[in-house]
Amino acid sequence: MRAVVRRRYGDPLEIRETPAPAAGPREVLVEVRAAGVDQGVWHLATGLPYAVRAAGFGLRRPRRPILGLDLAGVVAAVGPEVTGLRVGDEVFGTGDGTFAELAVSTERRLARKPERISFAQAATVAGSGVAALQGLRDAGRLRSGQRVLILGAGGGVGSFAVQIARILGAEVTGVCSAAKADLVRSLGAAHVVDYATGEPTGRWDLVLDTGGGRTLRALRHLLTPAGTLVIVGGERGGRWLQGSDRQLRAGLLNGFTRQHLTGLLSKATAPLLETLAAWMASGALTPVVDRTFPLAEAASALDYLRAGHPRGKVALTL
Ligand SMILES: NC(=O)c1ccc[n+]([C@@H]2O[C@H](COP(=O)([O-])OP(=O)(O)OC[C@H]3O[C@@H](n4cnc5c(N)ncnc54)[C@H](OP(=O)(O)O)[C@@H]3O)[C@@H](O)[C@H]2O)c1
Incomplete structure (x- = not known):
């Protein structure tokens, strides 16, 4: 072959x-x-x-x-x-x-x-859709009515995350480049921020970080006092860890604050894929x-x- x-x-x-x-x-x-x-x-x-x-x-x-x-x-x-x-x-x-x-x-x-x-x-779907689902629903404990900020909303994980957050009943703010603003809005984001012209301002119940490599400190500033941060990943940083030290430090700090700080290691299993398949079959997720x-x-x-x-x-x- x-x-x-x-x-x-x-x-x-x-x-x-x-x-x-x-x-x-x-x-x-x-x-x-x-x-x-x-x-x-x-x-x-x-x-x-x-x-x-x-x-x-x-x-x-x-x-x-x-x-x-x-x-x-x-x-x-x-x-x-x-x-x-x-x-x-x-x-x-x-x-x-x-x-x-x-x-x-x-x-x-x-x-x-x-x-x-x-x-x-x-x-x-298996890589990006599952990461978005586990990041929002499992690691992020997202509940209906909550406000979620998705960093990298027009990318691989982000384009799934915007749709899944909407399915779970959240109000979505997406951060992306200007070229992807229309896409992110069409996927269901109520608000879109172009990262080239300004940083998001406000506080969110959940922040899902898939791009931009912001520091842990900057990410925490975007959370409500009891908000949740899920660091999925990013492509910035050195050749040894490429920013994954942020996930490690988030885990260490987690026990010392009211905020919930965590990284993600997603893994596609049949039940997760079936959940996504049902949403795709119904037209809720594309x-x-x-x-x-x-x-x-x-x-x-x-x-x-x-x-x-x-x-x-x-x-x-x-
Ligand atoms: N932990 C896990 O289990 C897991 C699972 C899947 C993926 N990942 C990791 O997660 C990361 C994202 O994966 P992906 O497939 O979604 O990558 P991707 O398709 O490259 O998306 C990343 C997005 O980040 C955006 N971005 C760049 N700079 C930004 C900024 N300053 N603020 C906000 N957004 C910005 C990019 O937008 P522009 O292109 O417009 O600049 C791009 O759309 C990767 O590092 C990947 O390895 C981890």
């Missing part, structure tokens, strides 16, 4: 013929129709920040040469112990090495794709795909993500 590989961190991405994987007894083999491209893929391609390597992805070399985690596709084979999915089912979720024609996953990492949603859209690239242009897709300020998400299609 064709797959996008890199043998060492930072090597140019190549498309190569590689042996096709097979489904083990509890595994599902998916014929990949689309794969999500996000900042996490770039981190695993480059091995930066170095903290990523220490997190089990391979210290000196990538443990898995094939890139990609998010997918949408059609079940091609199931192991004998798989009971909930059959060959031919259309699914989305995560797999091992999804920038490839075939990828292995499990029932616990997949859900059925709603008909209303394209494969490209569905392929963007993944925003800015642009798709063919598998062979994975490197261009990553360049576009890093430099192009996409509106919402980027995906590879096969």
Whole structure:
């Protein structure tokens, strides 16, 4: 099968013929129709920040040469112990090495794709949609009627978060560049702040931080006295931690203030994917795909993500 590989961190991405994987007894083999491209893929391609390597992805070399985690596709084979999915089912979720024609996953990492949603859209959900859901509902304990501030509202996680916060009944303020203001409003934000011309002023029950790299102190100033801060991530900071020290410091400070300060480590599981699938099926949630690239242009897709300020998400299609 064709797959996008890199043998060492930072090597140019190549498309190569590689042996096709097979489904083990509890595994599902998916014929990949689309794969999500996000900042996490770039981190695993480059091995930066170095903290990523220490997190089990391979210290000196990538443990898995094939890139990609998010997918949408059609079940091609199931192991004998798989009971909930059959060959031919259309699914989305995560797999091992999804920038490839075939990828292995499990029932616990997949859900059925709603008909209303394209494969490209569905392929963007497991990373960004799940992070938005867990960040707002679980880590953020968002309740109906609360006011939420979403930093990076027009990006991958942010474009899901604005919609999910609305579904959960919150009043949303989105912070983004001027080019994305119309998108963020159309997704349901009541207020939009262009970060180039001014910082948000006010206090929010929940702040979800997905971009901009503001200091912990600046983020806390945006919270009500008992408000909640969820730091999802950001692309600023040094090569060792890339700003993840903010999450660590938030965790340390958390016990000493009335505010609730936390980082997020999201993980796509079938129940989370099914919640998102139900919202997508009803039309309440629609993944925003800015642009798709063919598998062979994975490197261009990553360049576009890093430099192009996409509106919402980027995906590879096969
Ligand atoms: N913790 C977890 O489990 C988890 C899960 C998923 C993602 N992440 C991390 O979360 C971060 C966001 O991911 P993503 O996929 O949403 O990235 P993304 O698509 O690049 O979105 C980030 C957004 O931040 C915006 N931004 C830049 N500067 C800003 C500022 N000063 N104020 C407000 N917004 C600003 C960007 O807008 P412009 O392009 O218009 O400048 C962009 O839309 C990444 O670092 C990713 O690795 C963490």
